[in-house]
Amino acid sequence: MLVALSIVAGLILLVVGGELLVRGAASLASAFKISPLVIGLTVVAFGTSAPELGVSLQASFSGNGDVAVGNVVGSNIINVLLILGVASLVAPLVVSSQLIRKDVPLMIAASLAAWWMASDGMIVRWEGGVLFLALLAYIAFSVVASRKESKLVQEEYEDYTHSLTSKKDVVLQLAYLIGGLALLGVGSNLLVNGATKVAVALGVSQLVIGLTVVAIGTSLPEMVTSVVASYRGQRDIAVGNVVGSNLFNILCVLGLTAVVSPKPIPVAPSAIDFDIPCMVAVAVICFPVFATGNLVRRWEGALFVIFYIAYTVVTVLAAKGSPLIGPLGTLTTCGVLPLTLLTFAATLLIGRKKN
Template sequence: MTPMTFVYLIAGLVLLVAGAEVLVRGAAKVAAQFGIPPLVIGLTVVAFGTSAPETAVSVQAALNNSGDLAIGNVIGSNIANVLLILGMTALVAPLIVSRQLIRLDVPIMIGASLVVYALAWDGGLSTLDGALLFTGVLAYTGFLIISSLRDKSAADDNDEFAKEFGLHQAPKPYAWLINLALIVAGLILLVSGSNLLVEGAVSLARALGLSELIIGLTVVAIGTSLPELATSIMAAIRGERDIAVGNIVGSNIFNLLCVLGLASLVSPLTISISPNALAFDFPVMIAVAVACLPIFFSGYRINRWEGLLFLAYYLAYTLYLVLFATGRPLAQAFGDAMLGYVLPLTVVTLAVIAGRAWHRQREPL
């Protein structure tokens, strides 16, 4: 393993984060100049922007026939988004969960997770599978746009978002050229960063004797989730706690439908799915998505103790990956204990908490 491996990894992550930020800024201002409401921009451009690193890395990995890296990046990012990022954000401040997330977006996230798992069950994601997933993200985005345009109560959110991105300001002459240049620069940074990160990750995996799936689930997944981490923590600090949660759920949906959809479409071969991913990582991702419902529903907030629970699970998941990668005999027993005892027990506990919260809400005042 050479020092250049770490240079590629660090430089790739820096370029990905910078590219996503520049792309979102430019695209938001261009969309505003065409009269698109700021809330719609937030639901589409910004949601895609925070998933741009995952998109760039997974597409590049698929083009390089590194399917395990592409799959591991998405699964690992979705798990890290909920357990690591929401856990850390909830420790900063208890998070508010909107009713729309419970009724619509979280069920869509769970449904998308199950659909991807079903498509991958035969051991691969084909071009047809990618087309189905990408059609799903188009339908989801269209629904968000139509719903937000009909929502007259979103004016305050529009104003806050517009102030953050400077969309209230009168456009300067030739401003569209500047914003278009930002979009192009952001795309160049994303492509360059993804190339460096994929090359560094593959080199690291080979040098350490690890599979590309493990590297994708850990190093690459955490690295490409940095935009979500920064967005959610800053939203929590600013008091926009519902945005912090919505950002994560929206990003996970985009990862499953858009990132995997595009990666499967551009891949010259069917993306093969590791049996280990099907047996353990996919079920963990689905369990994490399902666990959001009772936690979010119990008072429509995520308390600090629930954030700590998320973090504990992420540490346990990472520990399993380390044990498995190093060939420790405890890995199988640890994984069986997590899937067979700890996760079901937690689901039952959270279901009881959610049931009590639902019962309290139905009690007469």
């Protein structure tokens, strides 16, 4: 009972802390005349990825490296398959051309880089440093590119920007920022400790707990942001938040965790062989889906959700050594994946002919 309360309390604190951090950071950034586009795709994305950062840092310092890796990989898979899937079921999502040209290719490149770095069974400090430097370069590039943004883009992110008219407003936003960071620290500690105890009690690996329970919990801010944005008809926030968060998860969360970790972050063979390739595949599939009419349609969102359910089932069954894993793997490899790829290829070809 106490373990369950620890996990629930940790999730609540992470969500509340992430929201406070987003609001405080976005308002302060706006006060310093930082572009609304940069705020939307960097500050807001970082704020919604802050739970992942808190959990991964805490996990690495407590010797639970598998939780740190599983959290990042699982969160990136969830962000696309579950969050974008559910958000597009609420309403079809429009994708900006800039996102397709710049941010999605960067997400694919970052995913491939993480796979290569993890291929030897660990991510060392210098590799984390490279990822974090890439994050700084991405932010700098976004700041420069934002000077060309249109009024339409500025209006998309106006909910995240506020003019601070007095010192009292500045102090309040600073309090939100500091309070959000504090809640993230406490919440991540409770969640990691609770999830680790559950893993030990059930005989499930820490990697699986990181890929499922922890990843879903830390992805709640992205879920709330994207679904609400979709419901309110805000054109790009739902997709931009997911792509930006995936970039931050790899470049900041994984990179910074590897830099400050007292020892290299271990990567389980199952993650190298299955979970990280799934993360890469999910990033790659975004390109044809987004490029077909600059839209994520409801049927595509439904496929995303189905894929996430299938991925979770396979992950849990594999962890338990179930005899069903063989037939399921064969069905997925020989049936579901080829049919899906053919469907997306046909959709992309039809979209090009229309243009």
